Amino acid sequence: MKLKFLALTLIALAFAAAATTASAQLTATANHDHITVDFFYHGSTVSVRGVSDPETDLVIKISSPEGHQTLRQKGKVGGLLWMNVGKLTFEHVPNLYFLHSTKNLTEMLSNEELNKYVLGYSALESHAEVAPVSGASEKNKWFDEFVKMKEASKVYATSSGKISTTAKDGLQEYYVLMDWPYQASPGEYTVSVYAVKGNKVVEQAESKVTVEQVGVVKSLAGMAKQSAAVYGIISIIAALGAGFGVGLIFRKGGGAH
Structure with missing residues (x-):
């Protein structure tokens, strides 16, 4: 009897595992996953599409590898002239950071989840190290300036509601199109798609975009x-x-x- 009960339990667990696997529907594909930079290159467009489980919210992040960047500080010297008075270093920050979501991030995810997956500028600020700063308020001030500079260079951008979703064959298809700036340096970029339910990331899929110089360039x-x-x-x-x-x-x- 005990053996029969154990066998039934194992079968039930196997079916539960199979059901969990079957519900893992998230996929991610980027078109223009190989962008070539030639003499006439002025940027491109990149779209990300895939399928997810029905009624899931989505976050799409495209980012370059984290690295070290420098921002020059300006100040008045002698109360008259604006000059470079020092420099700030930013550690663990990507050179490119695009983030698109079906809803406002704070409506979808807890701060713990946002920080865990580095989703949004606030999470990126918490993740980054800025020096020299005297405290959290000064770090926030200079990180805001850093983001403004990156947005002006078109290598940082965020949006909510830009991802289109369509129900089809019991699944949810999604699609987003974005401009790819010529300022994005050659290298490999990671496309991360997060499926969200109950204020938690329940699934993740990845793709890659490679930017490569060719020819004379x-x-x-x-x-x-x-x-x-x-x-x-x-x-x-x-x-x-x-x-x-x-x-x-x-x-x-x-x-x-």
Whole structure:
């Protein structure tokens, strides 16, 4: 009898595990997962699509690897001139950070979950280290300035309600389209999609986007790294050549009046 009960228990557990696996529907696919930077590159677009369990909220994050960045501090010297008076270092911050969600983040997730997955600027601030600062208020002030600078460069952005969802065949299809800035440096970027239920992340899927220099751009970038002096001379010659060409155009046109 005991063996029969044990067997039934194991079968029930197996079915429960199978049901849990079957409900894991989250997928993530990025189009333009290989962006090539050539001489005429001015940015691109990237869309992320996939399927999730019905009635789940979603958060989509695209980020570069975390790293070290510097922000110069400006202040008045002698009460008159604005000058660089120091620098701030930011540790554990990505160079690019895009975050899109079906609802406002604070409506979807607890602060504990937001901080765990580094979702939103507040969580990113908690995760980052800023120095030198005298305390939390100064850290908050300079982190806000850092985010403003990144947003102005189009490499940081957040939105809610931008993800479109459609019910189909018992699942939920989602889609979001975003501009990809030319300021995003070459490298590999991670696309993370989080399915949310009951104020918790219940599932996660990932994809990758790679940005790669090609052709003349790649050659010039390699030259700049390996032979800075030669690259500098070529840049000067190119600038002089461009100026000479403009001069010829003005002469042919009779000059400026």
